[in-house]
Amino acid sequence: MRADARENRARVLTVARELFAERGLDVPMAAIARRAGVGVATLYRRFPTKEALVMEAFTEQFAVCQGVIDEALTDPDPWRGFRTVIEQVCLLQACDRGFTAAFTASFPDLHSEVRDRTWAGFSALVQRAKDSGQLRADFSPHDLTLVLMANGGLAGVPVEVAVAASKRLVAYLLEAFRAGTDALPPAVPLSLDLVLS
Amino acid sequence: MRADARENRARVLTVARELFAERGLDVPMAAIARRAGVGVATLYRRFPTKEALVMEAFTEQFAVCQGVIDEALTDPDPWRGFRTVIEQVCLLQACDRGFTAAFTASFPDLHSEVRDRTWAGFSALVQRAKDSGQLRADFSPHDLTLVLMANGGLAGVPVEVAVAASKRLVAYLLEAFRAGTDALPPAVPLSLDLVLS
DNA sequence: TGCTAAGTGGAGACCCCCGTCCACTTGAGG
DNA sequence: CCTCAAGTGGACGGGGGTCTCCACTTAGCA
Numbered sequence: 001m002r003a004d005a006r007e008n009r010a011r012v013l014t015v016a017r018e019l020f021a022e023r024g025l026d027v028p029m030a031a032i033a034r035r036a037g038v039g040v041a042t043l044y045r046r047f048p049t050k051e052a053l054v055m056e057a058f059t060e061q062f063a064v065c066q067g068v069i070d071e072a073l074t075d076p077d078p079w080r081g082f083r084t085v086i087e088q089v090c091l092l093q094a095c096d097r098g099f100t101a102a103f104t105a106s107f108p109d110l111h112s113e114v115r116d117r118t119w120a121g122f123s124a125l126v127q128r129a130k131d132s133g134q135l136r137a138d139f140s141p142h143d144l145t146l147v148l149m150a151n152g153g154l155a156g157v158p159v160e161v162a163v164a165a166s167k168r169l170v171a172y173l174l175e176a177f178r179a180g181t182d183a184l185p186p187a188v189p190l191s192l193d194l195v196l197s
Numbered sequence: 198m199r200a201d202a203r204e205n206r207a208r209v210l211t212v213a214r215e216l217f218a219e220r221g222l223d224v225p226m227a228a229i230a231r232r233a234g235v236g237v238a239t240l241y242r243r244f245p246t247k248e249a250l251v252m253e254a255f256t257e258q259f260a261v262c263q264g265v266i267d268e269a270l271t272d273p274d275p276w277r278g279f280r281t282v283i284e285q286v287c288l289l290q291a292c293d294r295g296f297t298a299a300f301t302a303s304f305p306d307l308h309s310e311v312r313d314r315t316w317a318g319f320s321a322l323v324q325r326a327k328d329s330g331q332l333r334a335d336f337s338p339h340d341l342t343l344v345l346m347a348n349g350g351l352a353g354v355p356v357e358v359a360v361a362a363s364k365r366l367v368a369y370l371l372e373a374f375r376a377g378t379d380a381l382p383p384a385v386p387l388s389l390d391l392v393l394s
Numbered sequence: 395t396g397c398t399a400a401g402t403g404g405a406g407a408c409c410c411c412c413g414t415c416c417a418c419t420t421g422a423g424g
Numbered sequence: 425c426c427t428c429a430a431g432t433g434g435a436c437g438g439g440g441g442t443c444t445c446c447a448c449t450t451a452g453c454a
Contacts, residue, residue, distance in 0.1 A: 002421060005431060028411060039433030044413060100350075143365070146351075150366055153297075153350025154343075157387065167382040168340070169347055176373040185364040190354065199451060202401060225441060236403030241443060 009046045012036045016057045020098030024155070025054060025105070055109070058102040065089055066114070069121040079134035082125050083174055086144075090151045094166035095159060100152035136179045140187030147173060149190065206243045209233045213254045217295030221352070222251060222302070252306070255299040262286055263311070266318040276331035279322050280371055283341075287348045291363035292356060297349035333376045337384030344370060346387065 001009075015036040019027045029050055033040045047053035068088045075081035093099045107115075122141055129135035151169060154162045198206075212233040216224045226247055230237045244250035265285045272278035290296045319338055326332035348366060351359045 002430060004421070008431090026411095029413080030411080033433090040412090041414080041416095041434080042432060045431080048413090050412070143369075146362055146366055149350045149362070150347035151350065153346045153348065156301075156346075161385060161387065164382070165343055165346070165385040165387055168385055169343055171381045172340075172373040173369055175378060176369040181372060184368045185361070188358060188362040188365055190358065190362055199400060201451070205401090223441095226443080227441085230403090237443080238404080238445085239402060242401075245443095247442070 008036070008038055008042060012038065012043055012046065012053075013057060016053055020054070020057055020102070021096040022159075024097045025101040029053075051105070054098070054102050055106050058099070058106065061092060061096065061099060061102075062110070062114070064092065066118055066121075069118060069125065072125055073121060078125070078128040078132040079178075082129040082135060082177075085122065085125060086147060086174060087170055090147065090166050090170050091163065093148065093151050094154060094162045097155050097159075100148070100155060103148075134179055135177060136181075138184055138187075139177055142187050142189050143177075145190040146188065205233070205235055205239060209235065209240055209243065209250075210254060213250055214257075217251070217254055217299070218293040219356075221294040222298040226250075248302070251295070251299050252303050255296070255303065258289060258293065258296060258299075259307070259311070261289065263315055263318075266315060266322065269322055270318060270325075275322070275325040275329040276375075279326040279332060279374075282319065282322060283344060283371060284367055287344065287363050287367050288360065290345065290348050291351060291359045294352050294356070297345070297352055300345075331376055332374060333378075335381055335384075336374055339384050339386050340374075342387040343385065 012032065016032050019032055019035065029043060030040055032053075033043045036043075043053070047056060068085055072081035072085045075084065119141070122144055126135065126139060126141050130137055130139065147170075150173075151166055154165050154169065156162075157165070209229065213229050216229055216232065226240060227237055229250075230240045233240075240250070244253060265282055269278035269282045272281065316338070319341055323332065323336060323338050327334055327336065344367075347370075348363055351362050351366065353359075354362070
């Protein structure tokens with residue numbers, strides 16, 4: 001690949017990440033191209049479809065999520081590990097307007113290996129926190145999806161506001177997650193595949 | 198207005214409500230017209246713009262919300278009144294995919310009188326519940342908006358799933374709202390005007 | 395029954411988006 | 425410096441959305 005081409009590709013990716021974060025996934029490809037100082041064709045040469053660009057732009061974020069879970073599993077305090085995952089992922093989501101959409105849109109395509117590993121990691125985290133008596137027994141791993149969707153509802157306000165709102169929401173929820181009091185309505189297996197059906 | 202015209206208008210409105218609830222606000226006007234058995238022109242004669250149709254289709258829902266608050270104010274048990282408002286409004290929202298979008302989109306246009314009355318009603322409800330010692334002291338009326346936005350994030354899955362998920366979310370949140378334990382991050386004045394800025 | 399204004403439906407103007415095509419430009423090795 | 429494959433940008437096709445225009449139909453009254 002020629003040097004200038006490589007540089008253009010990188011710039012497109014940077015710009016795409018910025019715009020997706022600022023305005024969500026529905027920014028036109030033309031806008032990305034313009035801001036990156038290239039033509040649309042260049043963009044489509046490197047990324048055969050918009051979906052491909054989105055996927056590429058967000059793999060980094062997905063890796064971060066995975067890392068957050070992995071690290072939390074090494075935390076000696078189970079509750080702190082659990083709490084940190086929720087807090088970090090929700091913060092990531094609040095900072096990036098495209099995050100939720102990218103996540104749900106690419107979910108079926110995420111290599112099942114990755115998906116399973118994430119899920120297994122979080123489930124382990126939940127089990128540890130329950131065993132330590134700090135997480136209520138009727139918490140379900142599916143509730144992570146519930147939190148993600150709820151937190152995703154805050155997108156659409158300016159980022160600083162979204163972050164502040166998200167922090168308060170997460171604080172409320174974590175308080176409710178702590179071991180525990182009354183019975184809840186049953187857990188809902190909110191597989192994200194539902195979102196596109 | 199001619200009799201058949203009046204009937205057509207009513208049918209359009211019914212169909213619009215159905216489709217907005219099922220598929221959200223971005224159903225094409227043509228789809229509404231087709232399902233109502235009329236042409237697009239008929240539709241645009243009665244409702245000069247799509248926004249007007251949306252507004253008209255949802256005024257009923259807004260009135261219901263208002264009614265829920267008014268009724269809750271007459272409840273002798275302040276906490277039950279408070280809880281009922283949150284539960285009812287969230288249920289309404291979960292059942293109707295277009296509700297959130299319509300609400301946020303039309304918020305600036307809602308006659309300020311109505312807006313103020315709703316706000317005053319809910320604030321009174323909050324105060325009563327605090328005074329009775331059942332609602333945590335650091336709950337802010339702005340948290341209603343927070344709940345609405347979070348609950349709105351559940352739209353996009355099939356209605357039955359959304360309802361079940363919403364019930365669980367609301368149960369979690371209400372548990373967190375009960376008087377009271379740790380300090381929270383500060384309340385965020387989530388005026389809905391922010392959504393379109 | 396006949397008249398007429400109100401009502402109607404579908405074609406199409408206009409706009410925005412994704413993705414393609416092609417004539418032109420440019421980096422970099424010999 | 426010259427060559428040419430790799431790279432580029434803008435015009436364009438196709439699809440789908442909102443809203444308008446206009447020739448035709450019909451309700452309702454005398």
